Amino acid sequence: MSPLWIVPGRVSVLNALHRVRLWNGTFFEKVLLKTLGLRIQLGHKVGEGCSNPKSTFANDFVVLHVNGIHQVALDFCDCEMAQIPIIQLLRHRWFPATVDNPKSASTFTVLQQFHILSFESKASCFEYYHTLVRLTDNTSMESPKDRYSAFLRMVREYRHIKMLKRSGRGHDPMGAAGTKPGGCAVLCPACPQPKYNLPAGWESALPGQRWLYCLFLALDANFRLKRKHVSSSIADPALGDGMSYFVKRNDFIDFIDTFGKLIIQDPSTCSNHKAVDAERSTKGLAATGVGTIDCARHDVKQPISVGDLQKSERYVNMDYLYFTSLKDTPLVELVVSYDIACQWSVKLWDRMGQYPQHLHCGPSDKRSISFLVPKFHLPAHIMSCQTAFSFNFNLHVGCTDGEAPERGWSHINPVAMSTREMGPGSRQDTLDDHFGDWNWKKTTLMGISLLRKIQVAVAECNEHTFRYHQFEAGLNATHVEQWSKELDLWLQDHRKQNPFEPHFKPLTQNLVRRELANQDAAELANGTAYVLHETVSASQMMMMGIDLENQQRRLAVDAAELGPHSTDIQHTQIQVRRNILKRKIDAWVSIQHLYIPSLSMVRAQSAGDQPEDPAERVSLILPSSMDRHIPCDPRLCSIEWKLRKSQANDALDDLREGLRLRAYLYIDKDRFLRGQRHNTRSRGVIEQVNVKVDAAALKYRVARDAIYPPSTVLGIVGWEAELPPLLGNDIKQLSGDDNETEGHRSLSWIWTRVGGGSRVNEEERLQDVLRIEWCKTKSRAERWSEEVKLLLEEMRRVLQFFSSRAVEWDRRAQGMCFTTSHPAKHEGLASYSARQASLFRTLNAYCQRLWRFVPRYVELGGMVDVIPPEITRAHDED
Template sequence: MRLNKDHPLKEWTNHIDEWLAELIRLEGRGSFASETCAGCLSTETLYRCEDCCDLQLFCRDCTVSRHQCNPFHRVEGWANRRFQKTTLKALGLRIQLGHAVGERCANPWRAFGDDFTVLDIGGIHEVALDYCSCEHAEAKHIQLLRFRLFPATGVDPKTACTFKLMELFHLLRNQTKVSGFEFYNSLARLTDNTGTVDVKSRYTSFMRMARMWMHLKMLKRFGRGHDPKGVNATACGSCAVLCPACPHPGINLPENWKDAPPEKSWLYRLFLGIDANFRLKRKEVSTDVADPGLNHGYAYFVEEKAYKSHLQIHGKVEQKDVNTCNNHDAVKLANMRGIQGIAASGVGTVECVRHDMKRPCSVGDLQKGERYVNMDYLFASSVRQQGDKMALVVSYDIACQWSVNLWERMLQYDPEWDFDRQTITFLIPKFHLPAHQASCQTQYSYNYRKHVGRTDGEAVERGWAAVNGFSGSTKEMGPGYRRDVLDDAFGDYNWRKVTQLGKTLLEKVKNAVDERSTHVLQFEEICKNTDPVRVAEWTQLVEAWENGAEYDPLAVHRHPVTVASVRRALAEEDAAAQADDRSTTMLHEDVSPSVLIIAGLEIEELQRRLRKDALNLSSTATDLQQAAIIRRRSSLQLRIDAWREFQVLYMPAVALLRSKEASKSSKPVNAEDTPLYLPSDIINTDTAARNANLESIELRLRYAQANDALEQMRRHLRARSKLYNVKDRDVRGQRYNTRSRTYINTVQDKIDADAARYRAAHTALLVLDPKDTLAWMKVLRYLGPEDVRGMKERLEKESEGKRVLPWIWRTTGFCGGDDEDEDDLEAVRIEWCQARARAHRFNEECDLLEEEMRRVVDFWNWQAWWWLHKADEAVWDASTSPVGCSPQHAEGRLAYARRQADIRLAMMTKVAKNWQCVPECLDSGAKL
């Protein structure tokens, strides 16, 4: 394909030959075609370095001399009119440890057979290495470390990596999710990509070094090298990157924060989110005995021994809580994906839901779905890490179920659990909320609960995206190594979030101020156009509900008529008529007119189901499948025949309609296609056959049938949305995708059946009561294909900003009677409450962001002080620590602590400068 004239590569393609020629020119000596050494004018074989910027050619001695400080560069020699690869070791370069470059050891000890391998960015090098054997020489691994070579072992090492390579792999693994296997193979190909040279495999050694490096870097970054008591004194959770914007007592909160008044104290609440990730599985590989890990609960994973002890004691008790909401059984969904051969079905976590950061000691392996016994332990562990008791806002996608008996379970685990349940607000993430029943959608909504700002609760879901790339490699790891790798990944993710906090919070403030002005003005406009008495009444109701009252002004209280309620009313009317002996319409002692119509509607539904199943029967259907359809037809035909006998009593003219229909064709009619001639079917065909009483009964039942069908459809659509979300997030592999797809198709069949039932009821209503003035037409509208979709689903060409909510989610149902004004008033009240909630949430968001910015500055100021305090304690007495007591070690500790303090002060200075406009911005625009 030809490039467009404006394409950025168009100009370059005109010079491809020129660029290609220059690349080929570099294969020769280029401008340095002299036959003598550029350093000493020797005429020996000349060499060029591939890694140096200087392309001049030097003799062997000059090349070795110039590379004393760069012993891992790659060199090539000019011979037979071409460059041939060689090594600095072959030219005679030896690495001298324990002394300065150029200084020779009086008593060197050479590596046995010079068999030492160094892995560097340029590839895998065999080097000649001399250890120092002087009187005060250090151990081999110490000499290597001081040369910035990281040895694979402390006992007679034969392999090492350069610090630069370790840093590169550490960064690449967290940034690109590259596996150690792929990275090592890339090094091997850099060394030789032709297959003509045998490169000794050092993969096992490399992976061991990578694990050791990762652990040491974590300990170093969190000041563990500044503690005279050593690494064994490391406390659980002390090596986790903390969220600077979250409240930390004694660090970034005012001294009197516990005594703050209610209008201020809500700013000091901690926002937590709970969730599980079933992609981070682990196969039954190795054991904790063989691979216990190095972190021991130092960072994000809980301490394994205590966690397993808890599960051993309490995990055998099955979860027996009754599900009072829609089906959110995480255990069942986990089982659907299979756990055969799996030691860990995933991980659960508790994290900062405002800023999307993992919390210390808040992550643990799951064995069988999101069992309460696992999630409860992680929640308690995370809360205890906070130290002082704080008010909490806890987000969980099944909070409506999980929170019900939480305190009872906690007291079973720990009788001394004394957290006040009144200080915890349980909510459901915004994206997950539509899958819950109606009562949950206000009670657990971030949109309607006060003092939560514009938090959405979905930060946990977004955080998984950063670590899901590790699922392929960690699935095959031992338990300890997997926890260490994921700890490192969580720490890297948190740190990236920390470095971007200045920009992130500033963008949030600008957006929140604009949205606050928009929604406050909209709310004020609604108030101006509403009766002040009503506004006062609604304000009192919503404030009472926010403070714990049961009546929910945001909920629909005028519920639609259901089939069950209409059938009960009709039964009561029949019973009352029989008791008073005034029934003039009952022509049979057991079958009243209402029973006749109810039975007819039930038969109609059975016909609809059978018709669909018969149409779905393929030409390759088995004999058993065909026999099942035949049996269902026979059974249905018997029921129709029995029903017709009673129908003739109340609708005599129907017999004539049947005979006319039979005379038109001699072909047998299947049971599912047999016309029933309900009152709605014959209104427009034969006026003489009409029965006003039966039409009235059917009208009432059709109202209820339509409302029931809509409610069932909404429930099934919510379930489908939840299943799609779980499938996209957790299900991988053809086998489990097929199972998930089958489950979703089952729900889709129910949605289709609900839509068909509604359309039948709507068609009948149009016939039975066609007047445009009736209220039911405002609520029970025509159902098109585009209306049958979830709340968050968009049409093909519909953007999020222009998305229109389908009418099925905006209707409250027909209540019947002459109370249309009451229905309208309820709709206005709900809209007013929602407008008020939007205005208040954005107003709170601005206040919360201002407080978080203050906390960020205070947190970095505290961290800078903490590191300076470590610098002051850099000098150790030999009696307090067996290692690291030399002046050189003390100087290293002091330098590192001051560098870390400088980093925090620089971060604090940067955000303070970037946030100078924030006070003015927050004071602008409309606000409550």
Template sequence: MSFCVCEKAKHHTVQLLRRRFYPATSEQPRSAATLNVLYRFQLESFEGKTNTFNFYHSLVRGTDNTGVSDIKDRYEGFRRMVQQFRHLCMLKHAGRGHHPEGVAGTQEGELALRCPACPQPGRNLPEDWENASSDTTLFLGINGNFRLKRKIVSNEENDPSLSKGWAYIVEEKAFKVHITGSTHEVETSTCSSYKAINEAETRKTTGLACTGQATVDCIRHDFKRAMSVADILKGESYINIDYPFFSGLRNTQIKNFIISYDIACQWHKKFWKRNDSIPPHLKLDSSKHTLKFLVPKFHLPAHIDKCRDDFSFNYSPKVGRTDGEAPERGWSNINGAANMTKEMGPGARRDTLDDFYGDWNWKKTTRFGANLLYRMKNAVPESTDHVHAHCLMEETLDPQTKATWMAEYAAWEADNMETNPFKLTQQTMTQDAVRRALNEAEEHDVAAGNLQMLHTTVSPCNVIMMGLDLEEAQRCLAVDSAALGPHATDRQHSLIAQRSKGLRTRICAWTEVQTVYCPPAHAKRAFEEAATPSGAPLVPAHALKLYLPSELDRAVSSHLPLAKYEWQLRVAQANDTLADIRANLHIQSAMYRHKDHYEQGQRAQTRSMTLLQRIQAQIDAATMRHRVAHKALQHLQQILRKDSTWQTTLKFLHDADVRVLSVRDVDNVARKDRNREVSWIWLSHRVASEAANDAVLHDSLRVEWCKSRARALRWCEEVYLIKEEMRRVLESLDWEAEWWLKQQTLRVGRPHSFNSYLHSPSPEHQEAIEAYAYRQADIRRSLRGHFAHTWRYIPRFLELFVPFESFGRFEPSST
């Protein structure tokens, strides 16, 4: 190239940029890349997660795919150009080129793209929002990602970051000062044993500068928040999480927060104590801010029962249908870049990830029209259905019962320390709990010398436990063997044969131990084997008799302590099967409703029927287990000479009893219609006294009423939230369009300072500034117009929505 050298000529860098070439250096550039190829690489890295090395060598092969030509290596220069280009694009998109102070005046977090649907005072909230909208809430989600590792490559001195905390990742120096100066208190989890806490100090860090990243997201709209991403230096310890959380809330005017974190049940305990150790400019005022801590819906089932009730999105007011899993969806986008960034130096990695997070937020912005429309079209009919079902249920209740339940529900919503209405007041012992109690009791008896161990490793209660496990394995093998069919493959027969052989081996080993503790079982087995004619076919493994105490006659087993162990385990087994049946009936009912309302087409219907068949198979298996347990209890009752009171709650399970709890069933119970009673499986915990049954409905009905009310409230709240979010999005885009129009005159008439090119722009430069501002304003107006057009029928659609508070008797004509 030949540069212009006349007296009015611009610097070589400027001449290249005006021809759409990006120079590799600002001093005497000798190589450059076209802006088109940089834009192209940026998009391919966003969508295909293409790294710089592979993209560069694809250009080399496009130049010469034979390797004959001597092509100079420009990879290092191209890598530097890419990093600078990413950073300059973020500065340009944030309007720093229009500001009189230029790049030097950039503040922390200023380059981040804000969520237009989240509440932002001065942008999308009315001037008197604090008085008019006291419930304005910010929904935040916290999570750590251990795939975004970085190896020990380069250092801060050789590879500094260009952004310096201006976008999503916190400023590195201040963050490391806080980490170094803070005392790390290791807290053992009192809930489930999560690796995030318990293995925070044991995670492998060899060869790694950081083991991942922690982020704070907007969980309603999946946005990365400004100054809310930080590296995880070891495990997911609290000091790595606290700093980005408080950093993202710097100078916020919002007072109410919903905080979602998969270990929120532990993290919230000393939250305000840790707040005292945060740098002063990041602290929250406990007297002004209200925080509600919840666990994301997908992670919640892994928690203990108390956490599942106290930290549930389904039970908490004013959260709508938020699931809290937004950070996980964000990781699915960025995980593809993990291999690209783990080999980078610290500065290049932070600048690259900042650019990726910005692109993620921009894509979310452009998709608000379709996303919010889809959510509203789903929320309105769902809220109507759930409110309708709940109102029908309430009509069956007498006023006193309803008032009592309502008072308990309201008290718990106001203060989670009150009695939880979603819990059954009478809990049954599970098999696991009974097994634990029996083992602990045996341990004490052995220590006190009250129990003689006849076997070196197996105790009496363990014999029964092992026998019940073998019985369950036999049932499963019998079902799978019967399902083979006449056209089963050799491989399927081979797998069944392997399982049968393994089960037979386990049964033989168990019978040897059983012989020690229960000689009558061995004698009966030997007698029947002797009576079997020679040449008889081999008895299948799933048909072998185990001769548990419930299978022996009374004269032989009445003195056996094993019968007492089996009694307790059989009662727990029956209760467990009832819980499984009730849970699967709930799932089955919900799946039928979803299939009838939303599934269309043969493919969707086939998938739904396949899932329903799986659920039905689980219900049938649990029904079979309950019948076996009931038969064993009947025999053990005679052996142990127990009364029959247990049969008031654990009856024989007929096919007609296995049915879902419907509104009609509740109506029949409330009106004491004995011809159509609720299936006893839903009333298995109630008191046998008729007076108690006449006073209030069973705990199961109360819990079902609470869950029904919570579902109706959450769906109605979702409609309100989406409607408000639509308004905020339009207001935010209007504000941004006006903001960009104001940027075009900021530098006109400004005095010279450190850079004459930056200040007092030339006429052609001013024209470019105005053109870019108009373009950005036009983009916002186009998005606003597109969203408004997409949502044009929402006001009429909302006429079908009837708020829960004013919902009366549902009439079919009203739909």
């Protein structure tokens, strides 16, 4: 059969990859064009300057196409005027697998299709390649030559070249080698970018306006993006190391090796965060996850702000990412969100002093940095953190929630299973590519996103401003003026008295015990002490009784867990505890009979012939559980009343702490834990916390029930309002319903109760509650007002950013930076620049059209609809 020649020409070459079927007399069967004699000639056509054509033959050249994998007979032009083989392939939109003597290639269509598909479906190269294999032959009997490794290489090179091209590196005389750190990252158009979207003279803005040019950052870690000990940075280096989102690998590793052991993290003074992130397994892992710095308001990854974690979420790793991402910024206003900001920020500047000079970017006379905790994570912190580090109560943050990284993880987590098997360079380039696509999608959707936000913000601003003025109108003007001064002082310096917290703290059991001990000492000094035992006073006897009661409750809970399949060791441990507790009770009862002699007769009469109760069921017969006919000194009732009230306050503290810890454990479980083993272990930890929550609730109910009898004897009234009954639906975490927000939430009374000693009267407690509510109402109105102003400034910045980028590409289109004098290359560079400039102008025009009603909407206070019906319908369908 004579060969069928396909001469150069784009359409002809693409047609050469069609799949054909040949009628064999019975049915159509697959046949390769190569077997029909097809040969593809690349390079020159005869008569087009090629006077003496020569060819280099490639009879088994493999091409990956969208309809399968093709084996073709390919001839490269080898005349004096011919380009090298890889140029010949690229001119026909075939991407070669190697630069030296290529034996396979992929069509640009295949690479582009996989590139987009990997972003949308998170399909791996392995899955896509074997899809092509099955499209070629779904029987596995005539599978094409394996080109999986070659496809991996082509995809990686294609991604890298596209990144360089889109960032304008082809227009720069320095090329890819001159790329600055983070120079290929897609920037957030709504964040302050001094080069692109800040007005002239922004540096000299008045203090009251500087917050509009604030940069909001959010730090977080993702422990699903692990990497196994596979390959090395020598065998698998990153093509774009430090060019976009990941920090330069070698610099980062050297820093961690130098300071990883020098930086010692102090124990947490907040909730026990180590309970949820410590002791993560590092066996077989080169990286346990990644840490990142994001834009906290728009969920966009910052340049050079991603790095691997070697062991949990260490400060030293996050410090490097934080300082690296900020070292070149001239911005003076910063708000930094981090779920452990209350601990991480304490000695941040001390740690910075130990780091190299190029990482120093700390506070100065002109720079203002605020550290806050994301709203969803805040309930897991202690009460003092829930105001000092709250986005709701601090100035100039709008309605930022700080949870932007969490939304971004849902996009990147599906690639975790494929990237964990990659070498360091492949994984870094892949994640960089996905982060870049995420940023670009956020950029193109910025118009609709900001439009929806300002629609909500204007309505909420009006609503909360009205509520604030309405609430304030019913308050005493003198009190409001005093509260306003107190709030202003605290906002300027959080070390001042916090107006969002009660000024009258509940009396704790330890404090009451200390007061009783001091009272015993004073009575011993003046000879009026109530002491009938040589070493144990009346107050000590009552404290011991309440402690024994607590031990009985704990033992009863543990004994109830014994079942028919419990081991002998478990039964032995419970019995030993019973024996020890029984001896303690017997010793205590002998002392109690000295202070309440009538109880000896009561116990003797009730004993009779009945079997002895186990230690946890022995009745201690404290004054609160005595029958009224049993004589008892009122002083014992007074002591028990004080101890029981403080015991109830302690129980509420334990209950709140347990609920905060449980909320944080659920956060950790949802974010980081996958697999039956880890989830089972996590459920076990959560169940232990639930046991503590139930124990604290029982402790409160017992204490409250025990308060009533002595309060009746002593004639004390009004304590019921301070210590309400604890119902089942009262036991819920601070954040309440997931659908509730700060402005609409319904809190359980356990989070809002104002406790106090007997010296605090009702009027003082009422003013305390009113002050807290006034501060919160005022803060809500101010945050929504700030949100409207921030959104208007962000809209202005987005429009200016797109215009600035268009002008930047226009300058490139003028040929000012071209590195070649070749007419065709010059024309290609100019054409691409013009297309990019047109793209940014189109985005600018699109946003202007979407936002054309916004000024009028803000002016009228949300009385008109700013979203055109066609936009609403389109996104409702989406």
